[in-house]
Amino acid sequence: MEPPMSSALTDKFLRELAENERFAGFVVLRSIHVRQKKDGSPFLTLEFGDRSGRMPGKLWDHVEEYRKILEPGKIVKLLGSVTTYQDQKEIQIERLRLTTPEDPVDRSRLIAVSERPVEEMRRHLRRLIEAVVQPGLRSFLRRFFDDPAIAGPWLEAPAGKLWHHCYLGGLAEHSLNMAEILLKVAELYPHADKDLLIAGALLHDVGKIEELSWDTDIDYTDRGRLVGHIVLGQEILLRHRQDGEMPEETWNCLLHLLLAHQGNGEQGSPVKPQTLEAILLYYADEMDSKANAFNRIIQRAREQGDRWSEYIKLMERFLYAGSKPQEGGEVKEGDLF
Structure with a gap:
């Protein structure tokens, strides 16, 4: 049984979103491509990104209007919910628009930054x-x-x-x-x-x-x-x-x-x-x-509670993350009571 669709909105990072969560926030449009439905009419496949990673989505309506204004690299405001298609998460787009100068865009959410000052x-x-x-x-x-x-x-x-x-x-x-x-x-x-x-x-x-x-x-x-x-x-x-x-x-x-x-x-x-x-x-x-x-891939797997990473095509292998290291030293049974 699938979990119910949430009506609450979240502004989590894309990679943190779970299936059926609704999302509203500013993301970067990484790519846009025109595809054809079975009846020959066009639709758009999009890829959105923030500093956590990427997630695809599709636009089925108003294709010509969106083609005129959307470009890779543009920041957009996105409202949608997370669905799964062929075992891959994607955004089911409800609303999408380009940002305006008045929008409170936090660019630090869009591209990751080195931990070294x-x-x-x-x-x-x-x-x-x-x-x-x-x-x-x-x-x-x-x-x-x-x-x-x-x-x-x-x-x-x-x-x-x-x-x-x-x-x-x-x-x-x-x-x-x-x-x-x-x-x-x-x-x-x-x-x-x-x-x-x-x-x-x-x-x-x-x-x-x-x-x-x-x-x-x-x-x-x-x-x-x-x-x-x-x-x-x-x-x-x-x-x-x-x-x-x-x-x-x-x-x-x-x-x-x-x-x-x-x-x-x-x-x-x-x-x-x-x-x-x-x-x-x-x-x-x-x-x-x-x-x-x-290190980046292994830490991401650990944060998600996974012992193995997803398959890494570039390296033709999975990476072993194991158990997340315990913090604060060993916990003894007597310490719990």
């Missing part, structure tokens, strides 16, 4: 730059990150759309994590150039400040889809280069780190890692990105 990450960045010993490379990093057109977006951008560090500040968090991982690894591999490892970690994904957009929703820019963050990152570095600032060999090795950091052509890198620093950078990137994604 921006100023803390800015100080961390500066400490790493000043730890670089080679004068030319240190000078380049200072100039590069003194540019507001670089530092501002670098500290604000996500590192990905859906997979890893997909929240505001994610790019900086990921890059700083990689730098610290590589400094630890360099203790085991003393022949690795620590200066290049720091620079490579901070710069390897800088092209994402142009590849991604993150105003109301995280998505790819046109140039990001067409060119990709590796080529965009190379272009950004070349724009900031000054002749004679560092030895040519250092510059070439730095570019190699950026170009090879995804490992091979299938992953988007035009060259494979061919230096000790490049192979270390590649695996540090793999570790931090996948650990971040695994």
Whole structure:
């Protein structure tokens, strides 16, 4: 027997909604597509999102009117109830409209934000730059990150759309994590150039400040889809280069780190890692990105009381969440009475 439809409204996040709950709130329209009913008439399939995740919905009526005003990335006010279709939750839309300037939209509900404060990450960045010993490379990093057109977006951008560090500040968090991982690894591999490892970690994904957009929703820019963050990152570095600032060999090795950091052509890198620093950078990137994604998925499963995650297509596996860790230490029988 299905639970009764609730008449009360909730403003929970989308992923928190249960079947038959009624929802009213501001969400981002992530996508819109025209489909055909069996009689040939059109309807719209929509995908809504907030910082918790995504949920689809359908519009059956007034299709032409909605097509004229709805665009991906727009913030909308949505009223509807949660139903299930083919084992997937979706919103049964009751009312939908674009927001107005007067609407009390809380943008922090739309895109997730790093738990690390921006100023803390800015100080961390500066400490790493000043730890670089080679004068030319240190000078380049200072100039590069003194540019507001670089530092501002670098500290604000996500590192990905859906997979890893997909929240505001994610790019900086990921890059700083990689730098610290590589400094630890360099203790085991003393022949690795620590200066290049720091620079490579901070710069390897800088092209994402142009590849991604993150105003109301995280998505790819046109140039990001067409060119990709590796080529965009190379272009950004070349724009900031000054002749004679560092030895040519250092510059070439730095570019190699950026170009090879995804490992091979299938992953988007035009060259494979061919230096000790490049192979270390590649695996540090793999570790931090996948650990971040695994942790997010596992914590979400635990919050929902599930021992296993949903099936992760990208990884072709389920992830084991186990039991939610107990807080406050072990509870003894005598403590309960």
